[in-house]
Amino acid sequence: MTETLFTEDAYLREATARVVAADERGVVLDRTNLYARSGGQPGDSGTLRWDGGEATVAEAIKGEAVTGQSGAILHTLAPGSAIPPVGAEVTLGLDWARRHRHMRMHTTLHLLCSVLPGIYATGNQIGAEKSRLDFDLPDPPAKEWFTEKLAELVAADHPISTTWITEAELDANPQMVRTLSVQPPRGAGRIRLVRIGAEAAPVDLQPCGGTHVASTGEIGRVEVLKLESKGRQNRRIHIVLPE
Structure with a gap:
C-alpha cells in the first residue's frame, strides 16, 4: 500500500519516498504527495528526481489493476522519461498550480451541494479550467x-477540516453521502469526512477522499457558467474560476 501523504496535508508540495516497483507502466512508491485519480478528481502530475536521473509524472492513478498490489498508487511517466531503479530514494515534486485549482474546484462542488440540501448529486467531473456537478x-x-x-459562502471564509468515522457510523447516517455516482471507499474500517464550517453547525459535511483548500475564502471568484438538461430530472451545473 502506498502511504497517501496528501490525505493529511493537501499543501505538501514536495516529499521524499522510496521506489517499490518501476517499469514502462510507471513507478510505485512507498508514499506519495500526489493524489491518484478518483471520485471525479484528476490525478496529480509532477516530477521525480533521484541521484542520477529525473522523470516527469504524467498522472498519478490507482495502480492495483496494473500492479496487483492493493492500495498501490502508480505514477505514470511521460513518454521517453527515465525509469528510476527499485530501491532508489526519490524526491516528488507536485505540479502545485494545477493541484491548487483542483482543490478550489473540488471545494466549490461541496458548496454547491450545501446550497441544495436534500438533493443528490448524480455525477461530477473536476478540471483545472472548468468543473461540473449533476443533480437530480x-x-x-x-x-x-x-x-x-x-x-456568499466564499466571502464568509468558512474553515475546512477533516475527521474520521467508522463505516458503521456512516451506515447509521446514510444522509451524509450526497453523491449517487461516487460512493466512499470501504474496506479500511474508517471513512474520511470533509467538514466546511464550524463543527457544531457545518455548512457541509460529507465523505470525501479528495483534496480541498483550508477555507472557502481561498477559492476566490466562482461563476456558474451554464445549466444543462441531461434528462427528465438531471441537471448539469458548470462552474469556472475566473482569474
Whole structure:
C-alpha cells in the first residue's frame, strides 16, 4: 500500500519516498504527495528526481489493476522519461498550480451541494479550467442564483477540516453521502469526512477522499457558467474560476 501523504496535508508540495516497483507502466512508491485519480478528481502530475536521473509524472492513478498490489498508487511517466531503479530514494515534486485549482474546484462542488440540501448529486467531473456537478433536480434556480450563493459562502471564509468515522457510523447516517455516482471507499474500517464550517453547525459535511483548500475564502471568484438538461430530472451545473 502506498502511504497517501496528501490525505493529511493537501499543501505538501514536495516529499521524499522510496521506489517499490518501476517499469514502462510507471513507478510505485512507498508514499506519495500526489493524489491518484478518483471520485471525479484528476490525478496529480509532477516530477521525480533521484541521484542520477529525473522523470516527469504524467498522472498519478490507482495502480492495483496494473500492479496487483492493493492500495498501490502508480505514477505514470511521460513518454521517453527515465525509469528510476527499485530501491532508489526519490524526491516528488507536485505540479502545485494545477493541484491548487483542483482543490478550489473540488471545494466549490461541496458548496454547491450545501446550497441544495436534500438533493443528490448524480455525477461530477473536476478540471483545472472548468468543473461540473449533476443533480437530480427537475426545476433548478437560475445560474445567477447559484453564483450569488457561492459568492456568499466564499466571502464568509468558512474553515475546512477533516475527521474520521467508522463505516458503521456512516451506515447509521446514510444522509451524509450526497453523491449517487461516487460512493466512499470501504474496506479500511474508517471513512474520511470533509467538514466546511464550524463543527457544531457545518455548512457541509460529507465523505470525501479528495483534496480541498483550508477555507472557502481561498477559492476566490466562482461563476456558474451554464445549466444543462441531461434528462427528465438531471441537471448539469458548470462552474469556472475566473482569474
